[in-house]
Amino acid sequence: MEDSELGRRLQMLRGMQWVFGANGDPYARLLCGMEDDPSPFYDAIRTLGELHRSRTGAWVTADPGLGGRILADRKARCPEGSWPVRAKTDGLEQYVLPGHQAFLRLEREEAERLREVAAPVLGAAAVDAWRPLIDEVCAGLAKGLPDTFDLVEEYAGLVPVEVLARIWGVPEEDRARFGRDCRALAPALDSLLCPQQLALSKDMASALEDLRLLFDGLDATPRLAGPADGDGTAVAMLTVLLCTEPVTTAIGNTVLGLLPGQWPVPCTGRVAAGQVAGQALHRAVSYRIATRFAREDLELAGCEVKSGDEVVVLAGAIGRNGPSAAAPPAPPGPAAPPAPSVFGAAAFENALAEPLVRAVTGAALQALAEGPPRLTAAGPVVRRRRSPVVGGLHRAPVAAA
Template sequence: MTPWRVPMTTQWTTPSALGRRLQRARVGHWFAGNQGDPYALILRALRDDPSPYEEEVRARGPVFHSEALDTWVVTDGALARSVLTDARFGALTRAGGRYRAELLPPAGAELGPDPAGDERGGVPAGADPAVSARDEAAVEALAERVSHTLLGGLGTDFDLVTDFARRLSAQVLAEFLGMPAADRDRFEELLTGCARSLDSRLCPQTLDITRTGLEAAAGLRELLGRHLDDGGERSARAALALAVGAAEPAGVLICNAFEMLGDSHGPWDALCRNPEKAGAVVEETWWRRPPVRLESRIAQEDVELAGAVVPADGHVAILVAAAQRDPAIAPARAQDGPTGGPERGDGTGVPLGLLGDAHSTSAARTAGAISRAALRVLAREAPGLRPSGAVVRLRRAPVTLGHARFPVTRTGSGALTGPATA
């Protein structure tokens, strides 16, 4: 047993009870997928590229009702933007619980909305630490310094996910949240244990991964609470949600950007010649390969969406990656390359992951700042960086479509090899 493990919550007192819950959720997805439900096939998360399933959802109209999973699924770009900014949708049911919680994988405390928070059911907008635009610039400067230090300690060959991207996010967040130096290694270990949190809320993980995530989240919350007690439980909860909500998306964004550029040498070499273009690359990656591909909302009243009536407490899933491929919300980007398309002044050029409540915006700002700094440092200090082996994507990761391994070398050359699975 690892030294940070804590007792499981009273809701899941035995591994057998937890295992049955996970198995029931998995069987539900499997059964619906076997009946041809494309949303269920997305939640199965067995493919490196789920876009064929996303396009099948789109072919069924702007709003597809997955009857087996009782979820209204949105792929239309304008409609997705509307749902994500509409106060009639929140994170919890009107009674303050999760939607059909008995049929979903168990959720840890790390991303659970605060029932005592605002009326939309999210972490309260006034809870610290919120990441302002000024904080975003500070996080980016901090991430640049940490990226330089991390890269300097790595050899010729390393793993972009485990040796660089995840460690970078954890170390930046530890410093931003004011963790004492003596507790930063433990903070990094616990945050790594929460890496599957975003995916686990909609897709049941294995029993071992689930137990590790629940225990790591509890340990992380206790650690943050001890150091943020002056701000009360609300500040510790907000810090926990920020750390978990930003860390893995930042790592995914870094790897997605390098993978997109590394498909051929030209775009990566162009960035190396001008590392200050890292911001444009991150923005374009957020459009083409977003680090959060699936958002979930609960209707707080009866709402009509493109002719479909979603009842109060109805569950709406927004397929972010599919919605961002809709040329109606960003038509210029459909033809643009990975150096970024033209800016738009009407607000429709903002990636969907940057919309939503105050906390979601803070997590997105933090992930973006970390990613921009990382790419800038990699391009400036490791221009010869190349993939050196099979890129392994995670299974059961429908939200992040994250990486398990991404081997790179500073002296090798060549394009990406075919993906493997984990």
């Protein structure tokens, strides 16, 4: 397909979301991903009832009880490359829906199988064993920071990339290539629901193909438990998609939420930093919009949901209580462990990466807290646009005081 045609279709899909949003649909506005704080849209959606039908055609809920039941219901399947406006992709998945190639469109049973297969590398016990490596990576990156630096580009964005490169054994000569691919895939989770710009979409497709070739060559299959053919590449690619941008965002949001007066006290020490990381992921869940499609006719909250209808759970709203800023607040004292269901409930696919995301986020906060005693903002924070799923950070300059 010619770039001009691909660009036209991307613009058409984007335009539909804008039109629906401009006509008063808060879910469509949320999908546009143009505001730093999605809370006003969450609040507006709550006023529409426990479950309502958006003009996009999707059934939408921000209710914790109903959302949890939907995500746990095996009568709801994962989407298969459908846009919320029901537009056919006509082979566009490789550009506008790269998650289709990156194993993000898994049915529940396959996601659960991969989680078991990946347990020797990514399960809770395995992640505990990786902790010295994770600590070493975070300490090394924190120690090399200048007095003024970009929190995203020079620290938070590098931590998960370096950790994953070490875990999967990416050779030193391929590290720069791996880092470029990870950066190019920053919008991938968002692209599942929000059309990205043409150049970014093409870059994501190229990065996915390059990562596939890289991981095929590394062959992680022997390290897994009872894997099927291709599982090594699938698991490795999933960690890139489910860890890199979510960890970057969680680190950045947490530090920014503690500046200027409270940093670094709440993150001093492994236990405290881990608790703060857990709270951050609970409040600003890294996979904020979960989509499902009904496998059969259902009745949900008094509404008749037909087979094939899209049902959306706003997991990001479930982690928040009322209006709030984009960054999580600092705990006034020792942090209480968050409810474990909120992070994992965002999407069952996340269960594969959850232990690693928590561990890397906590270790990164601890390492940074052991550096300069004070950090202050050194410029405006810039968030990625078209990022309704992750709420990604683009730039956050800070300085040691």
